[in-house]
Amino acid sequence: MKFKQVLLIFLFILSLGSIFYLYKDFLINILIAGLICIATFGIKQRLDYIFTSRFLNSILSVFILTLFFIVPLFFVVQQGVKFFSQFQVSQIMYYIDSSKEGLREFLATFPVVEKVFTNLTQDITSQNIANWGLKLSSHIGKESLSLVIDLGFIILFLFVFFYYGRSVYIYILKLSPLNVRESHHIFEEVVGVLKIVLFASIANVVLQGLFFGIFIYFFNFKYVLILGILYGIAALVPVVGGALVWIPLVGYELFLGNTWQAIGIAIYAIVFIGFVIDNLLKPLIIGFVNHRILSKPLNINEIIIFFAIFAGFSTFGFWGIIIGPAITAFFIAFVRLQRRLY
Incomplete structure (x- = not known):
């Protein structure tokens, strides 16, 4: 040289x-x-x-x-x-x-x-x-x-x-050192994953906020709309999620002496919203967005995207729910490119 x-x-x-x-x-x-x-x-x-x-x-x-x-x-x-x-x-x-x-x-x-x-x-x-x-x-x-x-x-x-x-x-x-077609293919993979994360996050926010708001409506709370919106926004935070809302609410019910009401809210938030919607339904939502909403479905397992969100959050904080899946999609796209070329 x-x-x-x-x-x-x-x-x-x-x-x-x-x-x-x-x-x-x-x-x-x-x-x-x-x-x-x-x-x-x-x-x-x-x-x-x-x-x-x-x-x-x-x-x-x-x-x-x-x-x-x-x-x-x-x-x-x-x-x-x-x-x-x-x-x-x-x-x-x-x-x-x-x-x-x-x-x-x-x-x-x-x-x-x-x-x-x-x-x-x-x-x-x-x-x-x-x-x-x-x-x-x-x-x-x-x-x-x-x-x-x-x-x-x-x-x-x-x-x-x-x-x-x-x-x-x-x-x-x-x-890019790659040809236009290869570079565009990698870009499409990343775009597809980001769209999946975006649509799935919106659906998750709406579902969790809606179901929590409907449930506490029957307890005659004054701020049902605010609590529902707040619960939906809190759902964006992996691991902790809606606990940022329902734990103080349960404490407030205990303060008022409504012990069974507090237990009901806790069980509903943990079992139905936290487990059923956030852990069981969310991967299904990701799969639905991938195969039904995207014009060109991605050949990627929904569980990988699900865990990429958690990994991104633990590494980069709140914005990691976007960065984590993007990095994962970029890596998978390059692996597939290497496999096709060599």
Whole structure:
């Protein structure tokens, strides 16, 4: 290899490393925006048939996605702040102590269980919870600010990708060492998986929020709509999911002395929603989206996508539910390409 070629390769690697270092704080946001754009680019394509302005269509695409995903979240946050602002610290302390005492009295008929419960909750005092609450609120405030900033950059990058998406895609195809057909095949695999994740997540959110809202409606709760929406949004978080909603609700019922009502909500949330819908029905939803909704079904096992969501969440946090399946699809597409070529 000639000296000039070696120098060019070295300079290219150096410039590439410099670019990554320069934009390292925005790489995840750029990646998330790119993956969302890939999964929802059909919105932009449909708008292109209606309006001729590429700028307007890009703005409208971002607006539709923002309206669909962010507005329900801000609605819940606003109502939640309004709800909790009515409480005083003394009421919260009394609620915690009364809930513990009520549950202990209920378990008194089962001495062994009551003893275990007492040992597990001996450190759960109103003072300790107040201290935990202060630390948690500080952490939530910091994370919320970071999330808002990230969402702002994601929306900005999303507009850029919608506006220049087709040109960027063609340019990447030309840069790829593979031929256009092979590169397009890999891209289609990733797009298909992202669409499956998107549609399956929307269906999962709607089903869990709807069934939880219908169930608690019969208990005469005032905030059925808010709790249903909040439960649906919480369903996006793997592992924890709706527990972020039903556990405080069960505690509130115990505080009111409605022990059997609290047990009913817990059993319904754990067994029907948590197990049946989230673990049994979700892979079926993924399979339905793949074979019924996608124009070209993917030859990929639904369980792989299901576990890719969990793996992505454990590695990258919330946005990992998008990144995990994308990485998995990219790897599988390359394995299949290698098999076809060699």
